[in-house]
Amino acid sequence: AQSVAQPEDQVNVAEGNPLTVKCTYSVSGNPYLFWYVQYPNRGLQFLLKYITGDNLVKGSYGFEAEFNKSQTSFHLKKPSALVSDSALYFCAVRDPYSGAGSYQLTFGKGTKLSVIP
């Protein structure tokens, strides 16, 4: 079975500082990995994904994430945080070769990011 862990319920960072939101995953094969962001009272919005290739992927709003197969991690990063980045962030994983589960996207519990002015 596939699973995702986001070890931090909340991350606080000062505006202008770099930010990292952590994600680790567990799948039996090669994963498809995604990051989504949710602003208050809104649906989730896609940020970026890793399917194959370069381990560093770039996405929307200046975010990037690094895929590390040996550590089974896919941490979300941004060089300089903005107050407007404050939101709930979800990591998600799919194992495309896991039979019935290959159709399912499994989400982590979410990490609340607060950027302090």
Add this chain to the structure above:
Amino acid sequence: NAGVTQTPKFQVLKTGQSMTLQCAQDMNHEYMSWYRQDPGMGLRLIHYSVGAGITDQGEVPNGYNVSRSTTEDFPLRLLSAAPSQTSVYFCASSSWTGQTNTGELFFGEGSRLTVL
């Protein structure tokens, strides 16, 4: 540019009542799904569909029914609402090219359901 549209946005039910949450997408996506979001639990998959006439269960299907008669619509039915079904429900869709599909999900704005 509607994307994924969910109705209603808010609903209050009494225990035992039934209702249908509507979901429609205008992107010609084959894959559609329903998630529920509860505090501290992230999003959990209820049901999904990979095309008209094809549905399957997700992680938490009990108490919910779905059908997919058209590509555009994927309603979620609660037959006899229970307080444990108080949650925020999200419909999401994706283009689908088969098992190795790499498409990201597009989410609706959510439907907040309270069961008293």
